[in-house]
Amino acid sequence: MSYVIDGQAGSSHLLMGNEAIVRGALEGGISVATGYPGTPSSEIIELLAGVAKERNLYVEWSVNEKVGLEVAAAASFAGLRSMCVMKQNGVNVASDFLLHLASSGTRGGMVLVSCDDPGALSSVNEGESRLFAKMVEIPLLEPGDFQEVKDLTKWAFELSEEIRNIVMIRSVTRMSHASGNVEYGSLPDGKAHANFDFHGPLLDQEKGPVISMLVSAAESQHGPQQEKLRKAAGIFETCPFNTYKGPERPELLIVTSSACNLYSREAIKALNLDKKVGILKLATTWSLPRNMVKGHLALTDKIMIVEEVLPTLEENIKVLAAEMASEIGIKTFYGKRSGHLPSIGEMNPDLVIGALSSIIGQKRPSIPVAFAERARRIIDEVVPKRAMTFCPGCPHRASYWSIHNAIEMDNRKGFVCGDIGCYTLGMLPCGFSTLKTVHSMGSGSGIAGGFGKLKQFGMDQPVVAVCGDSTFFHAAMPALANAVHQKSSFTLVILDNSGTAMTGFQAHPGIAANAMGEEMPALDIAAICRAMGARVEKVDPFDLEGTRRALNEIMEYGEGVTVLMMQQACALSPQRKGRKNYDMEIDEELCLGEKCGCNRICTRIFGCPGIVWNKEKGVSTIDELICVGCGVCADICPQGAIKRREAE
Amino acid sequence: MEMADFNKDPYSLVIAGVGGQGNVMASRLLGSMFVTKGFSVTVGETFGASQRGGSVMSHIRISRQSSWSPQIPAFGADLIAALEPVEGLRVLAQYGNPHCVLLCNTHPVYPVNVIKGEDAYPPLGDIKRHVKSLTPHATFIDATGEARRLGNPILANMIILGALSRMGDLPLERGDFKEAIRERVKTDQVALNMRAFDAGRALCL
Numbered sequence: 001m002s003y004v005i006d007g008q009a010g011s012s013h014l015l016m017g018n019e020a021i022v023r024g025a026l027e028g029g030i031s032v033a034t035g036y037p038g039t040p041s042s043e044i045i046e047l048l049a050g051v052a053k054e055r056n057l058y059v060e061w062s063v064n065e066k067v068g069l070e071v072a073a074a075a076s077f078a079g080l081r082s083m084c085v086m087k088q089n090g091v092n093v094a095s096d097f098l099l100h101l102a103s104s105g106t107r108g109g110m111v112l113v114s115c116d117d118p119g120a121l122s123s124v125n126e127g128e129s130r131l132f133a134k135m136v137e138i139p140l141l142e143p144g145d146f147q148e149v150k151d152l153t154k155w156a157f158e159l160s161e162e163i164r165n166i167v168m169i170r171s172v173t174r175m176s177h178a179s180g181n182v183e184y185g186s187l188p189d190g191k192a193h194a195n196f197d198f199h200g201p202l203l204d205q206e207k208g209p210v211i212s213m214l215v216s217a218a219e220s221q222h223g224p225q226q227e228k229l230r231k232a233a234g235i236f237e238t239c240p241f242n243t244y245k246g247p248e249r250p251e252l253l254i255v256t257s258s259a260c261n262l263y264s265r266e267a268i269k270a271l272n273l274d275k276k277v278g279i280l281k282l283a284t285t286w287s288l289p290r291n292m293v294k295g296h297l298a299l300t301d302k303i304m305i306v307e308e309v310l311p312t313l314e315e316n317i318k319v320l321a322a323e324m325a326s327e328i329g330i331k332t333f334y335g336k337r338s339g340h341l342p343s344i345g346e347m348n349p350d351l352v353i354g355a356l357s358s359i360i361g362q363k364r365p366s367i368p369v370a371f372a373e374r375a376r377r378i379i380d381e382v383v384p385k386r387a388m389t390f391c392p393g394c395p396h397r398a399s400y401w402s403i404h405n406a407i408e409m410d411n412r413k414g415f416v417c418g419d420i421g422c423y424t425l426g427m428l429p430c431g432f433s434t435l436k437t438v439h440s441m442g443s444g445s446g447i448a449g450g451f452g453k454l455k456q457f458g459m460d461q462p463v464v465a466v467c468g469d470s471t472f473f474h475a476a477m478p479a480l481a482n483a484v485h486q487k488s489s490f491t492l493v494i495l496d497n498s499g500t501a502m503t504g505f506q507a508h509p510g511i512a513a514n515a516m517g518e519e520m521p522a523l524d525i526a527a528i529c530r531a532m533g534a535r536v537e538k539v540d541p542f543d544l545e546g547t548r549r550a551l552n553e554i555m556e557y558g559e560g561v562t563v564l565m566m567q568q569a570c571a572l573s574p575q576r577k578g579r580k581n582y583d584m585e586i587d588e589e590l591c592l593g594e595k596c597g598c599n600r601i602c603t604r605i606f607g608c609p610g611i612v613w614n615k616e617k618g619v620s621t622i623d624e625l626i627c628v629g630c631g632v633c634a635d636i637c638p639q640g641a642i643k644r645r646e647a648e
Numbered sequence: 649m650e651m652a653d654f655n656k657d658p659y660s661l662v663i664a665g666v667g668g669q670g671n672v673m674a675s676r677l678l679g680s681m682f683v684t685k686g687f688s689v690t691v692g693e694t695f696g697a698s699q700r701g702g703s704v705m706s707h708i709r710i711s712r713q714s715s716w717s718p719q720i721p722a723f724g725a726d727l728i729a730a731l732e733p734v735e736g737l738r739v740l741a742q743y744g745n746p747h748c749v750l751l752c753n754t755h756p757v758y759p760v761n762v763i764k765g766e767d768a769y770p771p772l773g774d775i776k777r778h779v780k781s782l783t784p785h786a787t788f789i790d791a792t793g794e795a796r797r798l799g800n801p802i803l804a805n806m807i808i809l810g811a812l813s814r815m816g817d818l819p820l821e822r823g824d825f826k827e828a829i830r831e832r833v834k835t836d837q838v839a840l841n842m843r844a845f846d847a848g849r850a851l852c853l
Contacts, residue, residue: 178718613765
C-alpha cells in the first residue's frame with residue numbers, strides 16, 4: 001500500500017474512501033490511531049498500522065470501541081492528534097465515554113470516524129451513527145466525494161483544535177469501499193511531543209485537569225460545550241466543503257450529503273434536469289450552517305432531501321425552515337417523510353431518479369422495455385441465487401454440526417444464543433439453523449446468563465451461548481463474570497479460530513502480536529474463564545464425536561457456567577490457508593446416493609462447498625479445487641464412502 | 649500519448665464474479681490505469697459478507713468531468729467483464745442494455761444450493777443463448793483454463809483484463825497495465841501477472 005504514503009504532493013491517485021481517510025489523517029499530522037475491526041471500516045487502522053514505524057505513529061487494535069476511544073483521547077489530552085475508527089455499531093459501544101469526552105473537551109485534534117453501513121451490506125443492522133453527534137453535541141462531517149474524504153479528514157483535526165472538542169466524521173459503505181481520484185497534499189515532517197498539563201484550575205480547558213463533571217449549574221461545562229458547537233456552526237457558514245451546483249433559481253433544490261450527493265448528481269443527469277434542479281451538498285451536517293442553508297432555501301419553493309436510512313438531515317433542515325419561515329416563506333418538502341424515498345436500505349441512483357421524476361413530472365428516458373422484461377424473466381427463472389455459507393473447511397460448520405447434534409441428542413429443547421461474527425451465519429441452514437437469538441457483540445453470553453436464571457419460573461431447557469475469541473474480549477467477559485457471580489447455569493462455547501477472522505485476522509488480546517506486528521503477551525482465554533470461576537474444557541471441533549460428547553456431558557451436568565472452547569484456526573487464516581491436512585476422495589462404489597437413506601447428508605445437509613452432488617452419476621464427489629482437506633466430512637458419511645488420506 | 653475519449657461520459661463498466669476471484673484487484677487496477685491517463689474514475693465495490701460464496705461486483709465509472717455514483721443506474725452499463733458465467737448473465741440482466749458489451753469467462757463457480765443439488769446451474773449453451781437474447785455483443789473465453797495453464801486459477805482476473813484491452817471498447821494498452829501492476833503487486837509477481845495479461849490478449853486476437 002505504498003502509494004498511500006509514497007505519492008508526491010499534487011499527484012493524483014485512485015484511492016478507496018478508507019485509504020483517503022488514512023491519507024487525510026497522515027496529512028493532518030496524526031500520531032495515534034485506535035479502533036476495533038468492523039466492515040466497512042477495518043482497512044483504515046490496518047493501513048495506518050502498516051505505516052506506523054515509517055511515520056512514527058502509535059496504532060492499535062483496541063479490545064473494543066470504548067477502550068479505543070479512551071486510548072485515543074489520552075493522546076489528545078497530551079496534545080497529540082489522534083483518531084478512533086469504528087463501524088456504526090461500534091459508536092453505540094463507545095457512546096458512554098463519547099458523551100463524557102464531549103463534555104470534558106479535547107486538546108490535540110481528535111477525530112472519531114464512523115463507517116456506517118446503510119442497507120446492512122455486511123452488518124446485522126443499518127443503525128446509523130449521525131444521531132450521536134446531535135445527542136452528544138459535537139460537530140459532524142460527511143464527505144460527499146473522494147477528494148473530500150481526504151481533505152475533510154485533514155481539516156477535521158484543525159477544526160477539533162479550533163473548538164477544543166472531538167469532531168465526528170461519518171462515512172458509509174459506498175464511500176469507504178468505493179474509490180475515486182484523490183490529489184495528494186504534503187505530509188508534515190514535524191515531530192510530535194506528548195505532555196499532559198494538568199496544573200491549571202479545574203475547568204481550565206488548556207491547562208487544568210480534563211474532567212467531565214457538572215461542577216454546578218452556574219459553572220458547568222455544558223454551556224462551554226454548546227458554545228464550542230456554536231463556534232463550529234459559525235465556521236461552517238463559510239466552509240468550502242459545502243457547495244451548491246445548479247441554476248441560480250432552481251425549480252427544485254436537492255439538499256444532500258455523503259454518497260447521496262453522487263446519486264443525486266446521477267439522477268439530474270439521467271433526467272436531463274440540470275437547468276431546473278440544483279444540489280446543495282452539505283459536508284457539515286451537524287450543526288447546520290444556518291445562514292448558508294437559509295440563502296439556498298430562499299431561492300426555491302420545493303426542496304427534496306436525499307439521505308440514507310433515517311430522515312435525520314431532513315428533520316434538521318425542516319427545523320431551520322420552520323424558524324425562518326417568516327423570512328423565506330413556506331416550503332414544500334420531499335423526502336422520506338413524504339414517502340418519495342424509503343427510510344430503509346441504502347440509496348441508489350434509481351431511487352433518486354424515481355423520486356425526482358415523480359416530483360417534476362418528467363419520465364425517465366430510454367428504458368429498454370423489451371430488454372427489461374426479458375431480463376426480469378432471466379433473473380427470476382434462469383440465474384441461480386448465491387446463498388451465504390461458511391467457507392470450505394470452516395471450523396464453524398464442524399462446531400455447529402456437533403452443537404446441533406448434542407442438543408438434539410439431549411432432547412430437552414435446548415437452544416443456542418449467538419452474536420456477531422462469521423458464526424452469526426449459524427442462524428441459517430449453513431449452520432443447521434442452530435442460533436435462536438442473535439443481537440450485539442457479546443450479547444449471546446449475556447442473554448444465556450439470563451435464560452440460565454429462569455429455573456425458578458419452571459424453565460428447564462438447557463442453554464448454550466456461542467462467542468468468538470475476539471468477541472470474548474470485546475464484550476463477553478462482563479457477561480461471563482455476571483453469570484458466574486449470579487450462579488446462572490449455561491454452557492459458553494467459545495469458537496476460538498485464532499483471530500478476528502471475519503474482518504481479516506486483526507489482532508486481539510488473545511493473539512501474541514499487536515496491530516503493528518510487535519510481539520505481545522497473548523492472554524489465555526481458558527485461564528481467564530477459570531479465574532472467573534467457570535469450569536473450562538477444550539476440544540478440537542474437527543473431532544466431531546469428541547466435541548459432541550463433551551457438550552452432551554456438560555449439558556447433562558447442568559449446574560453453573562461451563563466454558564467449552566472449540567479451538568481450530570479459520571480456514572482462511574495464514575496458518576491454514578493453502579495447506580491441506582488430507583486429500584479427500586469419495587469411493588463411488590460405497591456411496592449409495594439417493595438409495596442410501598442418509599438423505600444425502602454430505603451434500604444436502606452438511607453443505608460444505610467442497611463436496612458436490614453429481615446428478616448424472618447419483619453419487620457425491622469432491623471438488624478438488626475447492627476442498628481444503630480438513631477431513632471432517634469423512635466422519636459424517638454413514639457408509640464410510642468419504643476417504644481421507646494424509647496429504648503429502 | 650493522449651488517448652481518445654470514450655463515446656459516453658461517464659463510461660460505465662462492471663466487473664462481476666464470485667468472492668475470491670480477484671474482482672477487487674482487477675477493478676482497482678483498471679481504475680488506476682484511467683486515473684493515470686487523467687480521467688476521473690469512480691469504483692464501487694460490493695464485498696464484505698458477500699465474500700462467503702456470494703456474488704461480487706465492481707462498478708467502474710470513467711469520466712472527463714467528475715466522480716459519479718459508485719452504483720451504476722439500472723440498464724446503464726456499457727461494458728461487463730464477468731469472471732463467472734451466471735454472474736455475467738445476472739449482471740447483464742440487471743445493469744445491461746441491448747448495446748452493452750459482455751466479455752465472459754466460461755468457468756462456472758457453483759452456488760451452494762447447486763452443490764447441494766437443490767438448484768440447477770444452467771448449461772453453458774443455455775447461458776450463451778440467454779445472453780444473446782439480451783445483447784449481440786458477447787464474447788466468451790476460457791480464462792480459468794488459461795490461468796490454470798499458467799499455474800494459478802486466480803490469474804483469470806488478469807487474463808480478463810488482457811482480453812478487455814484487445815476488444816477495442818476501452819482505450820487501454822499493455823504499457824498502462826504494466827505501470828499499474830508494478831504499483832500494486834510484489835516485484836516478483838509482476839512477470840507472472842504480465843504473462844496472464846498477454847495470454848488474455850492472445851485469446852482475443
